């Protein structure tokens with residue numbers, strides 16, 4: 147039986163991944179603050195921004211495992227879509243704590259744990275490279291996450307690491323972008339709002355299936371790479387998207 151550790155399994159993409167893998171006979175270990183409602187997930191409640199909480203929580207969670215086939219560092223927050231000049235430094239720091247430094251804490255724990263890990267996926271975003279107006283702390287955090295993947299690739303020589311943009315997924319994070327943000331001031335929101343409810347914005351379960359389908363392709367790329375899943379699954383859409391955002 148294959149084994150996966152996924153962060154952020156209480157909601158959205160992490161929940162979808164846990165659900166998909168459980169239904170394909172994987173053993174799934176998950177963590178979040180609220181907890182995962184899926185029976186069968188080995189669940190732990192942990193605030194990943196609390197670096198001191200991670201070692202005891204993960205030691206207990208992974209006590210019986212001899213290694214992991216897959217780690218998905220998925221937990222993340224959006225922050226508010228607004229101009230950088232309107233964004234307090236404390237808000238940017240909070241997004242960086244969750245989207246970057248929490249992942250550093252997990253990576254350091256996995257390194258010290260020392261058991262074999264085949265593949266690590268850090269969930270990134272097109273926002274890591276687009277630089278659209280309003281995507282302030284989120285864009286900064288995902289760009290830094292891409293570099294985190296590259297830097298850690300040197301320190302995990304036996305593990306394949308990839309920062310993966312999953313495309314747009316219909317999750318609670320998307321509620322903030324589609325329902326509560328101002329698309330006049332922040333035009334990049336219009337593409338997301340138009341995609342909601344269509345195949346262009348899959349459910350978490352469908353997005354999870356897509357991610358699992360590209361795992362073999364990802365390991366053919368240099369460890370530490372940033373890959374946008376649309377490059378593999380929809381090359382023409384990818385070329386249009388990245389062309390219009392460059």
Ligand SMILES: NC(=O)c1ccc[n+]([C@@H]2O[C@H](COP(=O)([O-])OP(=O)(O)OC[C@H]3O[C@@H](n4cnc5c(N)ncnc54)[C@H](OP(=O)(O)O)[C@@H]3O)[C@@H](O)[C@H]2O)c1
Pocket residue numbers: 153154155156157158159160177178179180181192193194195220221222223244269270271272311312313314315316317318319320
């Ligand atoms: N949705 C999209 O279209 C999209 C596109 C590109 C990238 N992504 C990325 O995909 C990932 C998942 O996002 P989502 O859309 O599924 O959002 P979501 O539904 O809001 O899920 C976020 C998950 O992260 C967990 N989390 C947040 N802060 C945490 C903390 N301090 N400690 C532990 N867990 C924490 C949440 O659990 P608790 O609140 O229970 O702790 C939740 O399970 C994120 O990294 C996001 O940037 C999403």
